[in-house]
Amino acid sequence: MMNEKYHLSLLPITAKKTLLFKETTILFLVKGDMMVQAEGQEHAVMDGHLLIFNPNDTLKITKIFRDDCVLIQLQLDSLFFSSLYPRFFTTNFELFPKQLESGKREAIYNLRKYVAELALSHYSAETTKDLRISMNLHQIILLLIQFFQKESSYYNYHFYNEKIIEIIEYIGQNYQHPLALEQVASTFFMSPSALSKLFKAETGYYFSHYLTNLRVRQSLKDLLHSRLNIDEISLNNGFSNSKTYRIHFKKLFGESPSIYRQHYFKTDDPTVIHQPKETASLESDNRDILATLYYYAHLPQDETTDIERVETHKKLAIHTQNVRDQINAEVIIHINTLEDLLNADTQTEILVAKKAIDIRYIGIQNLFLESPESYTVYKEESLSIFSPFAKFDMVLEFLEKNQLGIYYQLSLTDYETISYFYKTDRQYFLRHIEKKKGTDFFKNWKIDCQFNHHELLNCIRAFSEIYETIQQINPVIQIGAELPLFYPNYDISDPILKDRYLKQVIPKCDFLSFQSEPNYTYEKNEIIIPNVENFNEFVFKESQNIKKRLASWQISLPLYLSQWNTLTGQSRATNGSFFRGALVLQEVLKLDLVVAGYGFWLNTDQFETSQEIKPIKFDGLEIFHNYLCKRPAFHVLALASRLKGKVVALGDEFMLTKHYNNYQLLLWNVNYFPPHLSLEETFLESQSVTFRIEIPEIENNFYQVKQIDFNRYNGAIFYAYGDFNSNEPLDYESHEYLAEVSRPKMKVFDLEVNNGFDFYCILDTNAVLLLELTAIKFLPKRQNDK
Known part of the structure; x- marks a missing residue:
């Protein structure tokens, strides 16, 4: 059946039939199995598969396996297509079944959905059929343009110049009349040369x-x-x-x-169908075919993606080279005190994180809050048969067994105000550890002295006292100092205090540390709205500035980022909905270039307990929520820890590694925006991106591909909680379920790479995607491969 925008027909199918197409055509095998040949290659086509062809393309049906095959042909009128997409005349489209495993599965499923909907509307008697058909046609054309172009020119132009649209419309209305470049230029108040240059730049010819x-x-x-x-x-x-x-x-x-x-x-030639005047028609009472079309038009929601809302498209042409070694920064997981390690749930969380993440240190804010009863008894009774710190002996065993060091953040302000006995008890505890475990046990201990820049002079005195004490207990323990340097100058303003700090503190240090919290910097500007882009990689830039300051002081000690954060929001709702996966990942992938290690909190409870000021304004970077629910920071570190081998390509949105014959490609879509917009779903949807990835240097092989999608719907506990609308507290079963479902999505498929890797994927706002290509069968090397 024909109208001015498309031609829909049911094609008869016989073996050895050749089809010649005169328009851009989509073939939809509704039912059946067959072998076809196109562009010199043979393809197996099965139920639900789509094929796309351009004018003057041919397709040969070489074999059919069932007599009841049903093939629908949808031809798109070139004039209608070009009226919507001016580049149509220089664009070719392509879709074969193999592209299901090139990252286009969701796009193909959506295209099939709209073709099926169009066919159902075409043969229906509904009064709204024309409106439905028009909607389907526009969606089909949009998908063709976004995902199935042979040429990549679309990715170089995202928006047409408004002037060129007016000019194209004018040409479309007047092409029957004599038209010259000079005349059109004059109509639009342009010079001929300016119009010629603009037209070529915007249309491609x-x-x-x-x-x-x-x-x-x-x-x-x-x-x-x-x-x-x-x-x-x-x-x-x-x-x-x-x-x-x-x-x-x-x-x-x-x-x-x-x-x-x-x-x-x-x-x-009876074997060639060019454009038949009459083709088989789909009668409305053919319930079998209509039922199948209805199935494809109404697939379950989780099998399709609403990809039409993707507004930005990018092409990444990745070329390999030896860039750098893999990430090697030391990860610190913070708890409050060593006593917390007596908790079985805390130990479980640490072991789960240890398995997925290369944890080196457990960060503590204090050794213990109160001296244990066993120590009091020991002092009073002087009975050496009892261990004075018996309950901590199990903690020491746990640390030693799992090869975990201690990163002790000791507040110098607190140290100044505590009693002599408090200090003595803790010193004795350190001596107890040496007797229990030996000197080597302390090789993995760091004491990071926290300076209060408002009381810098007192802190310098306290630091000297602590340094002397630790030297007497065991000089193997590393001593560090927090740098009193802050945005934007990163300097000590008082020259006398600066001189004392540099002469009395720095020479005694084995390492230095700092903390970074961009939210306070963002919040300070109350009158002028801050430029959010200035907070892109804020922590990495701050680390670089501090390194530069240290270099100006000729200091080259290891630098630790003990605690940090990304931009977030001030309310729980904003914090939860502001998915920050890519923001954290982007910082992590660069921070190890300037710092020796960085810290995260073990769980929400530990973080909130540690904060002196309540209510807490900003979420920290915690690994777990409750009931072993993994927070986004966990998944970010786990994905980064999976990377092996050499980094052979690195960009603002990707990292490619090679390990023997295997590859790992990490992609992310970073979006910095005012945190309150995280509650606006329409805005969040507008931030998604379609990537087309081309890596010509990937070796010719058959690969098993593991794809891990980490986004706000797969890996963020806040969005999983959205399915639970009860105002009452959830029971353990519900929390256990949430802990299981709030995880990145994984799928595995086989892919042949021949003459380069070509892949499409969609990344939601601040989403992360990992592709792992494991070679399973080797193809002959290309001639230009060495």
Whole structure:
């Protein structure tokens, strides 16, 4: 059945049949299995598969396996297509079954959905059928443009110049009349050279070529649907004579207008279908076919993605080179005191994190809050048969067994105010550890002295006292100092205090540390709205600035980022909905270039207990929530820890590693925006991106591909909680379920890489994706491969 925008038909299928297409065509095998040949390659086509062809493409059906095959053909009118997409005349499309495993699965499923919906509407008697068909056609064309172009020019242009749209519309309305570049330029108050340059830049080809191609395409209406002769057709469509028309027609379609018209209506070769006048029709009472179309039009929601809302498209052409070694920063997981390690749940969380993440240190804020009763008894009774710190002996065993060091953040302000006995008890505890475990046990201990920049002089005195004490207990313990340097100057303003710090503190240090919290910097500006882009990689930039300051002081000690955060929000709702996976990952992947290690909190409870000021304004970077629910920071570190081998390509949105014959490609979509917008779903959807990835240097192989998608719907506990609308507290079963489902999505498929890796994927706002390519079968090397 024909209308001015498309042609829909049911094709008869027989073996050894050849199809020749005159328009952009989608074939939809609704039912059946067959083998086809196109572009010199053979493809197995099964139920639900789609194929796309361009004008003058051919398809040969080589074998059918069932007699009840049903093949629907949807031809898109070139004139209608070009009216929506000016680049149509220089664009080719492609879709074969193999592309299901090239990252286009969701796009293919959506395309199939809209083709099925269009077919159902086409054969229905509903009063709204024309509206539904129009909606489906626009969605189909949008998907073709976004995901199935052979050429990559689309990715170089995201928005057309408004002026060029007006010009194209003007040409479309006046192509039948004599049109010259000078005349059109004058109409739009431009010089001919300016119009020519703009037209080429925005459409991809010259004004005269566009006009000629448009006239030839428009002539098809008269050629195929009227009895006008060739001379009349050429004059009706803006050509000065039929000779010029014939020349340009043959350039575009490969044959003369007369031969093209003959082939459209008849053919002497019974194996070739050019464009049949009559094809099989789909009767409304054929319930089998209609039921199948209905199935494809109404797939379960979790099998399709609403990808039409993706507004940004990027092409990543990745070329390999030896960039750098893999991430090697030491990860610190903070708890409050050593006593917390007596808790079985805390130990379980640490072991789970240890398995997924290369944890080196357990960070503590205090050794213990109160001296244990066993120590009091020991002092009073002097009974050496009892261990004075018996309950901590199990903690020491846990640390030693799992090769975990201690990163002790000792507040110098607190140290100044505590009693002599408090200090003595803790000193004795350290001596107890040495007797219990030996000197080597302390090689993995760091004491990071925390300076209060408002009481810098007192802190310098306290630091000296602690340093002398630790030297007497065991000089193997490393001593560090927190740097009193802050945004934006990263310097000590008082020259006397600065001199004392540099002379009395730095020479005694084995390492230095700092903390970074961009939210306070963001919040300080109350009058002028801060530029959020300034907070892109804020922590990494702050680390670089501190390193520069240290270099100016000729200091080269290891630097630890003990605690840090990304930009977030001030309310629990904002914190939860502001998914920050890519923000954390981007910082992590760069921080190890400037710091020796960085810290995270073990869980929400530990973090909130540690904060002196309540209510807590900003979420920290915690590994767990409750009931072993993994927070985004856990998944970020776990993904980063999976990377092996050499980094062979690194960009603002990707990292590629190679380990023997295997590859890992990590992608992320970083979006910095005012945190309150995280509650606006429409805005969040607008931040998603479609990536087309090309890596020509990936070796020719068959690979098993593991794809891990980490985004706000797969890996963020806040969004999983959205399915639980009860105001009452959830029971353990519900929390256990949430802990299980709030995890990144994984799928595995086989992929042949021949002459380079080409892949599509969609990343939601601040989402992360990991592709792991494991070689399973080797292909012959290309001639240009060494």
